[in-house]
Every structure is written in structure tokens, then in C-alpha cells.
Amino acid sequence: MTAVAVSETEYVRRPLGGRLRISSAWLGAAPFLLYTGLFLFLPTVLVAVGAFSGPHGPTLANLAQLSRPYVVSAFLNSLVLSAVSASVGAVVGSVLAYAVATGSPDGILRRLVTAFCGVLSQFGGVTLAFAFIATIGTEGFIVIWLQQHGIRFYPNGVWLFSLTGLTLIYTYFEIPLMVIVFMPALDGIRPQWREATETLGGGTWHYWRHVAGPLLMPAFLGAWLLLFANAFSAYATAAALLDIGGVIVPLQISRALSSEVGLDQANFAAALALGMVVIVAIITLLYARLQRRSARWLPR
Amino acid sequence: MNRRQRRRLAAFKAVVYVVLGLFFLLPIAAMVEFATRGVGISSPRTLTAFTSIGSDPELVDAITASLELAVITSLGMLALLLPTMIWIRLRVPQMVRPVELVCLTPLTIPAIVLVVGFAPIYNWIEINVSDSILMLALAYLVLVLPYCYRALDAGLSAVDIRTLSEAARSLGASWATVMWRIIVPNMSSAVSNACLLCVAVVLGEFTVANLLNFENLQVAISILGTGNASVSIALAVVSLVFVFFFLLLLSFLGRALSRRRGGAARA
Numbered sequence: 001m002t003a004v005a006v007s008e009t010e011y012v013r014r015p016l017g018g019r020l021r022i023s024s025a026w027l028g029a030a031p032f033l034l035y036t037g038l039f040l041f042l043p044t045v046l047v048a049v050g051a052f053s054g055p056h057g058p059t060l061a062n063l064a065q066l067s068r069p070y071v072v073s074a075f076l077n078s079l080v081l082s083a084v085s086a087s088v089g090a091v092v093g094s095v096l097a098y099a100v101a102t103g104s105p106d107g108i109l110r111r112l113v114t115a116f117c118g119v120l121s122q123f124g125g126v127t128l129a130f131a132f133i134a135t136i137g138t139e140g141f142i143v144i145w146l147q148q149h150g151i152r153f154y155p156n157g158v159w160l161f162s163l164t165g166l167t168l169i170y171t172y173f174e175i176p177l178m179v180i181v182f183m184p185a186l187d188g189i190r191p192q193w194r195e196a197t198e199t200l201g202g203g204t205w206h207y208w209r210h211v212a213g214p215l216l217m218p219a220f221l222g223a224w225l226l227l228f229a230n231a232f233s234a235y236a237t238a239a240a241l242l243d244i245g246g247v248i249v250p251l252q253i254s255r256a257l258s259s260e261v262g263l264d265q266a267n268f269a270a271a272l273a274l275g276m277v278v279i280v281a282i283i284t285l286l287y288a289r290l291q292r293r294s295a296r297w298l299p300r
Numbered sequence: 301m302n303r304r305q306r307r308r309l310a311a312f313k314a315v316v317y318v319v320l321g322l323f324f325l326l327p328i329a330a331m332v333e334f335a336t337r338g339v340g341i342s343s344p345r346t347l348t349a350f351t352s353i354g355s356d357p358e359l360v361d362a363i364t365a366s367l368e369l370a371v372i373t374s375l376g377m378l379a380l381l382l383p384t385m386i387w388i389r390l391r392v393p394q395m396v397r398p399v400e401l402v403c404l405t406p407l408t409i410p411a412i413v414l415v416v417g418f419a420p421i422y423n424w425i426e427i428n429v430s431d432s433i434l435m436l437a438l439a440y441l442v443l444v445l446p447y448c449y450r451a452l453d454a455g456l457s458a459v460d461i462r463t464l465s466e467a468a469r470s471l472g473a474s475w476a477t478v479m480w481r482i483i484v485p486n487m488s489s490a491v492s493n494a495c496l497l498c499v500a501v502v503l504g505e506f507t508v509a510n511l512l513n514f515e516n517l518q519v520a521i522s523i524l525g526t527g528n529a530s531v532s533i534a535l536a537v538v539s540l541v542f543v544f545f546f547l548l549l550l551s552f553l554g555r556a557l558s559r560r561r562g563g564a565a566r567a
Contacts, residue, residue, distance in 0.1 A: 028391060043414050047416050102313070119548065125506045130331065130529075135330035141333050172324070175320070235411065239510065254510075273417075276410055277413055
């Protein structure tokens, strides 16, 4: 193996032929770079440029529009929706992950739960909105069943088609995502740590408070950030569920994009999109830092 | 752990599984219940909603388009990503990290943001190339990049491609032969994984199609939902079950293959 490697470096270093070979080797990646340049970087650049351009050249007017009350409230709604659904998803998801992780590592239950979670974490979009409409919509399964037993599911008005309903629906894909992301961290826990705690006279509370809790915290927070970003960028479910547009940022973007008014609106959409990118970028940076910290503690 | 603790843990686990099982299965059961409802309150269960899926030409068009997009995107992904990944590993290793970074970028840019950038590009494509819905495959390729990259990367790192390719090259094989007849057959499970993920993503895609005014499967379901709820929910059930079994197959397939290889593919 080493002999081959050495002979190849010599081969590449040959004066003329070597240089030609290197350039032809780079050409092999050209189709990929060309494609991603056109369909990944160009769109991103168009968003950034669009956010700063108006009908009469460069402007900050689009960004200034972000301070309008309904835009600010859309951003706040998006942040609250993402934070609440990520928190519920993270807590419930880690409980489920713990239940799975303490079971047999190669058992059928664990395999089923992980497979289901893999599917359900991808189960967003239109279908999910309809699933909840069929369950607790005004003519939903549970609502009608309860009605037949004399119970009103919505004593204070239907909340499914509001932010509250959206939050509930988001937890449906946040919990499985949490299970998938958090499971490796739980698998890293050694039973010896618990035994060590008990040898030293600590109970369950001490174990969670002083040993497992602090060890799992970075992984937990990292997973929370991932869940937050996931909820923050979700669009399809909200679009299918809410009739009124513009409640959250993705819906604002879609309203600006599909409006017929003209170029101005496209630039406003770009400004909104830039706002989202900034928030997601902050979260990604935080996530990367936390990942590095938790990787230090949990050997694979 | 003593016996009391173990019993408490078992009870806790049972409660967790039952409560969450209900939370996750009820909406799916409710969809099936809703889609099989008769017209009146006391009328019997019916499968009309399911059978009428095929009789709506617009719906059939949307389903066909989504399936075609799934196939095209998978093939395009294989043609673009796989040779590039193998090539840079063999010939330009300093490109491996940058390419990985590029492939994972779409994870950090929400699809709704990408659409804003796609809009002017697709305006141009519609005028100068074609206004066919199949053009969406170009955008979908970006959306599936991160998932497919990971799947293929797992497969590639389980195979010693350097030794294989050097052996093949020294026996006179061309680079094309090395890729398609030596390396790809050695990572068939990773290739099929990547394709399945592609299909699942494309069949579930709504954001890009909806905002670029194309009618794919999910957009059709959504449009139908405002008029004929039971047919749209029936279609949602069918598409869900389809993708579900697809992904379930994937997870069991991946497990079976990785076990056969002594877990090498998972490392």
C-alpha cells in the first residue's frame, strides 16, 4: 500500500505530464461544481442581492420594510412557534429515546421505533396537516366521538387552525426527530457510571443531577437547536392548515412571492428570506459549537 | 439496578410507549377513518374516495409528474454525485472536504429561502428552455444533495476504493470501468439507499413546486383539500403508506446489509 502511494506521488510530480494530469483531474469535478454553482450558489446570491436592490438600483428600503409591525409579529410568531415546538419535542423525544435506549439494543421494539421515527420525522407537509384535520378538525374523528358522548372538544372555539394548532402539529415531527438525534448520546452512557454513583452512595436523583444530566446537556441543547431550525424553516404544513396568510415568516415569503404587484414584492421576499438565513446561520453556529463540546465526552 | 427500580422502569416505559403510540397512530388512523366515511351520517363505510383518485385526470397528471420527477431526480443524482464523489476521492483528495461542505449546505438553507432564489432562474428557464414540470428535477437535485451525499459517503468509506481502483487500473481498466464495474457493485446498498431517500424526498415535496406554480402530487393534494376533502385525504393516505413502506424497507435493508458486512457500513 505505501509502495503504491509513493510511486503515485512521484508519478504526479513528473514535470509536464504531472501538471497536465492534475488539471484533467480537476476537470472531473467540473459538472458537479457547475451544477451546484447554478442551482445552489446562484439562488443564494440572488436572494442576498435581491434583498438590497430596488427598482432604482441598490437600496436598503426592503430591509427597512422588515420593521413593519406585521413583519415583526410574523418573525416573533415564528420564533415562539419554533421555540415551543422544539422544547416540547426535545423533552418528550428524549423521554422516548431513553425508554428505547434502556431496552434491548437489538430488539424488535427498538428497531421498529427507530424505523418509525425515521419516517415520521420526515412526515411533514400537507399530509400531516390533513391528518390532524381528520383527527381534531371540526369534523374530526375524536371531536365527533367525544360529541357522541356529550363532551365538547372545543369549548372555547376551534384552535386547530391557529398558532396553537400549528404548534401541536409541529411536535408530531419534532419528537421523532429528537429520538433520532438524541439516541447516539444516550447510547454513549455507560452503566458503570450509574454503578459508580451508587457505590459512592448516590441515588437516582444524584445520578441524573450530577452525572448523566451534565454529560447529556450539550447533546440535548444541540438537538434542541436542530429541532428549532427544523420548525423555523417548515412551510408546507402551515400553508395547508392556515387560510390567512402571513402569520409566520415562511407564509409571509410565499405571500410576497405569489403577489402580482411586481418586482418590489420579489425584493421584499428576498429581504424576508435573508432575515431567515441570518437566524438559521446563528443557530447553525451555536449547534456546531455544542456538537464539538458533546463530542469530547461521548466516545463513539 | 435492583428489582424495584427495574419494575418502575418497566412501568415508565409502558406508559411512554402507550401514550406516544396513541399520539402518533391516532392521526393516521383518523385519516383512514375520514377517507372511508360515507356521504350521510349513518351511511356505511365506502372506498369511493380511493377509487375516484384514478378518475380525476388532473390528479393522475400530478401523480405521474411526481413519479417521473422521482425517477429523474434519482438518475440525475447518481449521474452527477456518484462519479464526482468517487473521482475526487481517487484523484483530487483535497476536494473531498469542500465538496462535502457544498453538499451539506442545503440543510442550512431553508427550502423556502432557496425558492426565492429559484424564482428568477425558473422564470428564465420557462421562457428559454421549457415550462414542463419536469424542470423541477433541477431544483430537487439540490434538495436531495445532503441526504444522498451522506448515504453514498457511508458506502464509499466502507470500501477500499484506492486499492480496488489501483488493482483495476494496473490490469488495464479505464476510469469508467473502474467506477461502474468495480466500485459501484461494491456499494450497491448505499446506492439503493440514496435512491430511496431521493424518491421519498421528491414525493413529499411541496414548498418548491407550490411557489413556482407547478402542480405535483403534494400541491394537488393541497388544492383538492379545499374542495373534496375525502379524496384528498385518501390520496394523502396512499402517498403516506407508499413512502412509509419505502422508508421502512430502507431501514431494514440497511440493517441487513450492514450486519452482513459485520457493521462496516455503519461505522
